[in-house]
Amino acid sequence: MGGVDIIYLASKAHTYRPKLLKPEDWTLLLSAKTLQDFVNRLYTTAYREYLLGSGSLSKTDILKIIKNVFRKRIQMFVSQLPSKYQSFMKSYISRLEVPGIIGILSEKIANKQHSQPQKYSATGLDLIPFYALIKARSVEMAINSLPIPIFDAGVRLALDLWKRYKKLYVVELALYKGLFSNALKYLEEIPDDERDVVKMMLGIEIDIHNLLVTLGPMLYGYSPELIDALLVPYSYKLSTSLLRTIYSSDPHILTRVVPPLYRELVSYYINKQDPLARARLYKILSERAIQLILRDTIGFGYVFAIIKLFEIEYDNLRTIIEGISQGLPTEKISQLIAF
Amino acid sequence: MSSEYVLPTKIYLMELKQKLTTIRFAKKILERKRDSLREAIKKSLSNLSEVIKFLKQTIHNWVVDALLIANRYKDSLENYARLQKDSTVIDVIYIPEGGVLLPKLRLSAYPDIKDKLPEGLRALFVKFIESLSTILKTAEILASLELLLREIEVTNRIVNTLDKVLIPDLQEKINYISSTLSEFMISELTSLRVLIGMRERGD
Numbered sequence: 324m325g326g327v328d329i330i331y332l333a334s335k336a337h338t339y340r341p342k343l344l345k346p347e348d349w350t351l352l353l354s355a356k357t358l359q360d361f362v363n364r365l366y367t368t369a370y371r372e373y374l375l376g377s378g379s380l381s382k383t384d385i386l387k388i389i390k391n392v393f394r395k396r397i398q399m400f401v402s403q404l405p406s407k408y409q410s411f412m413k414s415y416i417s418r419l420e421v422p423g424i425i426g427i428l429s430e431k432i433a434n435k436q437h438s439q440p441q442k443y444s445a446t447g448l449d450l451i452p453f454y455a456l457i458k459a460r461s462v463e464m465a466i467n468s469l470p471i472p473i474f475d476a477g478v479r480l481a482l483d484l485w486k487r488y489k490k491l492y493v494v495e496l497a498l499y500k501g502l503f504s505n506a507l508k509y510l511e512e513i514p515d516d517e518r519d520v521v522k523m524m525l526g527i528e529i530d531i532h533n534l535l536v537t538l539g540p541m542l543y544g545y546s547p548e549l550i551d552a553l554l555v556p557y558s559y560k561l562s563t564s565l566l567r568t569i570y571s572s573d574p575h576i577l578t579r580v581v582p583p584l585y586r587e588l589v590s591y592y593i594n595k596q597d598p599l600a601r602a603r604l605y606k607i608l609s610e611r612a613i614q615l616i617l618r619d620t621i622g623f624g625y626v627f628a629i630i631k632l633f634e635i636e637y638d639n640l641r642t643i644i645e646g647i648s649q650g651l652p653t654e655k656i657s658q659l660i661a662f
Numbered sequence: 663m664s665s666e667y668v669l670p671t672k673i674y675l676m677e678l679k680q681k682l683t684t685i686r687f688a689k690k691i692l693e694r695k696r697d698s699l700r701e702a703i704k705k706s707l708s709n710l711s712e713v714i715k716f717l718k719q720t721i722h723n724w725v726v727d728a729l730l731i732a733n734r735y736k737d738s739l740e741n742y743a744r745l746q747k748d749s750t751v752i753d754v755i756y757i758p759e760g761g762v763l764l765p766k767l768r769l770s771a772y773p774d775i776k777d778k779l780p781e782g783l784r785a786l787f788v789k790f791i792e793s794l795s796t797i798l799k800t801a802e803i804l805a806s807l808e809l810l811l812r813e814i815e816v817t818n819r820i821v822n823t824l825d826k827v828l829i830p831d832l833q834e835k836i837n838y839i840s841s842t843l844s845e846f847m848i849s850e851l852t853s854l855r856v857l858i859g860m861r862e863r864g865d
Contacts, residue, residue: 422737433744490777491745535781543784545777595785596727598734645733655726659734 332403333621336629339396340616342369343632344639349662352643353653358382361647382648386641393637394447400630401448408623410472411509412630414502415525417473419445419634421502425495427456428465432491466494475508477501484552496536496553503529503555513623520624524611524631526559530585531604533558534577537566538592541574560584598659605661609635635661668835670842678839682832689824692817695761699814702759703807710803717800720793727789735782742783748773752798762813764806767798 344352348368355361362380365371373392377384401412423443430437440453450473459465462485469478481497484490506525510518536553539545550570554563560582569576574593581589584607591600608631615628639660646656668674732739751771756763772794775787 422741425741426737429741429744435744488777491742492778492780495780539777539784543775543779543788549777592785595789597782597785598727598730601734601781642733645736649729649733651726651729651733655730659730 329405329408329623329626330621332400333623333625335403336400336626337620339629339633343629344368344636344662346662349639349660352640353657353660355643355647358385358644358647361385361644382644385644389637389640389644390445393633394445396633397446397630398448400626401446404626407509407512408626411506411513411521412627413448413450414473414475414506414509416446416448416630417450417502418499420451421495421498423453424451424456424469424498425491427453428462428494429491431459431462431465462494469498473505474498474501475505477504480552488546493549493553496532496549499532500553500555503532503557507555507557517619517623520615520619520622521627522559523615524608524627526557527584527604527607527611529555529557530559530561531588533561533563533566534581534585534589534592537570538574540570541572541577542593542595547571602659602661605635605638609661668838670839670846672843675836675839675843678832678836682829682836685824685828685832689821689829692821692824696814696817696821698761699810699817702762702764703810703814706803706807706810710800710807713796713800713803717796720796724789724793728786731782731786735780738780738783742779745778746773750794759806762809764809765802767802769794769798 351364351367352361355364358381359379362374362385365385366374370389370392373388374380377388380388397416401409401416404412420443423445426443427437429435437457440457441447443453443456444451450470452468452470455468456465459468463482466478466482466485469481471478474481477498477500480501481494484493484497503525507529510521510525513521533554536550539549540547547570550567554566556563558564565580569580577589577593578586588600588603588607591597591603612628612631612635615624619625619628639662642659643656646659750769750773753768753770755766755768757766758764769791772791773787775784778784779787
């Protein structure tokens with residue numbers, strides 16, 4: 324689909340900003356005790372138009388509605404981006420499709436029946452040929468059917484590592500590496516000022532990917548050679564050369580060598596409180612997205628930040644719904660969300 | 663006295679006295695065993711209360727962590743769970759304590775997660791394995807307590823049988839034989855005196 328002017332899209336993104344849930348909305352939603360209570364509270368937000376006439380809703384129905392809202396928003400922005408931005412965005416947003424890909428591969432390994440292709444897609448953007456993945460006769464063939472323009476060298480790397488280790492974890496990280504590396508490559512095609520703004524957020528995500536790769540050998544006895552294979556060769560605030568050298572040291576050394584921005588997050592990972600670390604990452608990204616909104620009000624940075632905020636909002640809503648249905652106390656759910 | 667026929671002879675008396683000494687010795691040993699079983703139970707109960715205090719917190723934390731991980735990493739959990747085929751192996755070793763063989767549970771093998779599990783799941787797995795040693799300790803103490811209680815009940819029954827049935831019975835038999843033998847002796851002495859009197863009188 325042909326792209327429109329980025330200023331037009333940025334203006335459109337401005338109209339979407341008021342639709343994002345505000346801190347007071349999150350406080351209201353977090354105090355819901357039941358799913359019905361949650362839906363009633365969601366009626367008071369911008370989600371009202373999507374809930375109207377839906378009557379009594381089950382957990383699956385609510386999840387479906389918020390997923391559709393997220394998909395609609397993402398599709399609207401990504402499909403209208405000018406091509407140089409679109410290539411970057413497609414690689415970047417495909418991170419959300421990795422769990423679906425891994426799901427198909429794990430079903431293949433376990434000889435389980437596959438579901439319908441659309442069930443695996445998080446964005447509904449047709450970026451990944453899920454049908455081809457399902458039809459592939461082996462894991463190798465499935466990995467080979469992944470699109471090169473999206474994953475680039477990640478496909479070859481995933482295939483090599485699968486042949487060597489026969490472990491899904493390495494395939495998953497290889498795909499993330501491919502996506503991040505490809506996103507960085509496409510980022511070179513966009514203007515310098517916008518590139519720097521995007522790197523303020525993308526850089527953090529790459530740093531955390533690299534950190535997670537290093538924590539494998541550091542905390543869980545994973546193969547150290549995976550560090551070389553899976554680190555994304557890019558350092559925003561966390562040096563990859565530093566990570567390569569400290570993997571055999573005491574993990575607590577990490578809290579001293581990482582920049583203050585990541586210190587709390589790293590200490591969560593070291594204490595094996597991964598969900599809290601992930602929530603901290605989303606909080607950092609959410610704060611960074613708000614900074615970007617203020618910094619680049621008419622460029623791609625604004626659109627990128629709004630898309631990121633959609634993603635975080637979707638993740639938060641999903642976390643609250645799951646938390647309520649699990650019977651988790653409010654304070655535990657609030658630890659998992661970013662706003 | 664029991665209806666059993668009692669032969670009032672010196673040899674039988676000596677046999678019974680020997681039997682009584684043996685039974686009293688056995689009773690003393692069993693009483694000692696009962697005391698040591700009581701000590702073992704006390705020790706197990708004090709261990710159990712400490713472990714339960716610790717475990718309550720550990721299991722609570724583990725369940726909360728598991729729920730948080732199930733919430734945050736739901737997709738990963740489904741994707742990787744279906745690939746897990748290895749199982750956890752627990753060895754049972756029996757060690758004598760308080761005269762009873764008590765089980766000791768040892769975690770001898772668990773699934774290898776090396777290069778296998780992603781963020782979230784690997785932390786959950788490691789925490790579970792760490793908590794498992796405490797869970798096994800509790801299972802071990804509970805099993806030991808059951809065995810010790812069973813053993814103490816059996817020992818008590820034997821001590822009671824010795825104390826209330828066998829020892830009084832033997833004592834009664836000994837008393838009976840002793841009195842009968844005394845009667846015989848008096849009767850013999852009387853006969854002897856009569857015979858001596860007759861001899862002296864020249865009858």
